[in-house]
Amino acid sequence: MEEVFRACRNCKRSVASGHLALHEAHCQLFLVLCQECKGPVLQTEMEEHCQGGHKQVGCAMCQQSLPRHLLEIHETKECPERPVKCQFCDLAVRLNKLEIHEHHCGRQTELCADCGQHIMLRVLAQHRDVCWAEQTLLWRGKKIPAPESNICCHYCKHMIPGNKYFHHLPHLPRSCCGHPGSIMDEEGQLLQPQDQSCWATLPDVCLRRVFWWLGDRDRSRAALVCRKWNQIMYSADLWRYRTITFSGRPSRVHASEFESALWYVKKFGRYLEHLEIKFLNPYNAVLTKKFQVTMRGLLSCLGKSNNRLRSLSIQHLELDRLVWRNSIRSSFMKSLSFFLKKMGKHLDYLNLKGARLTVEQGCHVLNSLSYLRSESVVSELNIEDYFSHHLAVYSSPQFNKTMATFRSLASLTLNYNCISDELLENLCENNASTLWTMNIKCHVHDPHGQVIWGMSWAKLARHATNLKVNFFFERVMKYERLARILLQEIPVRSISLRSCYFSDPDWSMRPTLTELLPTFRHTLQKLTFEFNNNHESLDEELHLLILSCRKLFYFKIWAFLDVKFVERILKSQEEGQCALRTLKVRAPPGGAVPRGSGKGGGAPGRQACSHHASA
Template identity: 35%
Template structure:
């Protein structure tokens, strides 16, 4: 193995250490295989490509040992294809049994960053300023090393930082954002996928990050390659939404080849829809190069984020006609107000996937029936994936749910958590077997109170036992869950 200067790597560095171990005893657990009849061939006869494919599945500890076996294996272990993908989980904690997160991450990038094409970083949000300091240190130095070695990154994911937490002091927050800005200006030129999900930055720093990325994309015109962008939860819940939407709109002006976009609903506006439509269908942003059509737009709408804005249904219809293959994935979390839902669930949206969590008190004067009977049937010709998690303890929804499944002619996946009658499971299977052949994945969690959970579980087992011969393409899972 060689570092970026080409110096031979005599001893695998200590950062190549991982406490995950594979249990190899199960690899040949098939008793029907008579190993004595198999002609054993030496490892030395395996081709370079075969060894690379085998070594790709090894954890770091085993890779380190394999590199010390012989010169041939050490040569194979230096193949760039083995080091193009890396996943880090940062907690900011110190362990006496493993190398520090700083040592592993910065060491890996320093030695092997010149091969790195896919980097995924998930951060466990800090609870104290000391932990935040450690996280800031490792993330900042890792990104500085990526710039230094000119890592050919094509996929970058940094999730769960949550800068709005009080443990992120202004000093640490400023330092981290500064390092990200530097990277986005100097090291993001080859990115095709960028995810900053859960950054939760304030208005000024979030806009600065978006501006830095926009500047990089402008310099790359017309050769910018970014195809997928995920900025769900990028801004804090207290951010100035007027400035946020302006910053998002300005950035989207420079992304002409975007095919997948994930946003918080709070960032959505008529201006954003207009820019997306113009960017892909002969608008002024495509004067020197035609942009690719937007294919996936994911929106997450949460109760603790602003969602009162009015978005034009006409602009939704225009965007859908401009991008013929557009699929909208909409997630709604704990929003139960009927008027708010009516503003969000416009009939012009080509919703392919809808997820909804609606936990509410029995004392609340709210019904989920308008959503099931009036709003979701608007997407009968486009809805393919439906996920509902409802606490309808005082309201029966069996008939409404079954009718919704009947009218959604393209429904392929159903995931449902609700208070249901056990007989509804049998009726749902009857609909699938007689009417809806495309519904091939069903997941049901039937809520029950503790006093009758055992009885319902027995009824469910009896119902499923009468449907043992289901089509092989149908995947069904149903369980009774005690609702607390």
């Protein structure tokens, strides 16, 4: 019987009836609704929330005025003045000047190593494809357009038109020393079987290993050697892993990427077991449409020919960007959902990190995995940044119902705005025997003020005895917020705190180091810090924290530190006072502190250093 959900009269969230009274009591005491974004906020933080999240600020690059909480997204993904890398010279260029820059930069020439001609950069990749005619090797018998110049046959040394080169090879006389099935010495003389090198009789298992280390271009060249080597080209072992990368920039150099990806799946897709797809920073709606059409054909072909796919990764699509028109986004999600319905019974690993969907869209895609069996067999699921910023996913009954279909999760990666008592209860009931790892990211722009009871974490840890939880905080640095998230009942294995230029003159890291983190001294194994502590010295607190965490074997920090801090840590490690095996220390630029300032133990300056300590 499904549990009944009711809306809280204060914050309007959907809450299980069994928790409603307790939730409303807490809600009325501590939470109020923000009049701007209609989101629940702690009463003590309402003023800070309004000033920090909704205050209008100007972009330093394009001077556009927008709310502060959208500034980071605008500067990294939307600003027309943001710096981007030229595909030809790798220099940073303003986005609105990139097309002009690449037009002139692409007209520079580079020497082709294959034919010795000087080719313009913007057509160099296409030229190389024509120059070596890789794909015509496997499409033998079809006509190809003639290149600008003839190609010298590697066997008979005659100049052959490019569109006849691969048709020319099979018609060489068997007696010709250049026949693809024959073996020649360094001087071009035909070798008799007794005189041939070991390469001619190399076992298939060794030959497959050689081909495994070659890229696509080199594999095509090696397949020209003889019939046996050509047959190795079709070995299933060579095509089980594939990463397909699509450029998000309009460029003739990358024009064939979409066609090549589809050609690969048609030719070798039946062998595929691990597929990773990358779509790098799409520039406009034309490219997203082209990507959507290509993916429709690719997923359709793969769904028909493949029955062994175990791993699928499609990261950082950022479907909430303006370059994804509603129709394009809907068509892509329809193709992906249909594919997951067919392949869900095979998939063991799914990574959709950075998809940026609404709750309804995201749950619809995840529900496709359990379409045939009413439950999913996926053991590793990565949905970090899967939902758009500022969504309180934890309050969605639809999300909790979707997560209840996963029955064999071993590793789960998600954002803290997805965590709720209901989710922990589902994991405890359905995945307690298999769950080993939870990776939780908490970003300052994601809602993270929900109340999670320690008893929910304690119950999950009691049933999932092997569970280890890793936290990654970005710009969430204040002690009050961290203490509300890092409950002592959580079996924390790793904590990463990154300030990302967070600055507050009243903020102090000391309470976190002395009061909060020692709570996990019995389970903590990895610590990563990145913060600006130029207003306080924390050397002593950090040293005591390392000594108190008896299982801590990895420590990385980027902060203002005294050089003697490293010496003390190494001495403690040498004396067996700590279990540290890896120590990475780096100081921010401009980290010098005047003598006698009281910061850094009176040292004349804090220097940047990096060190690895071996146990």
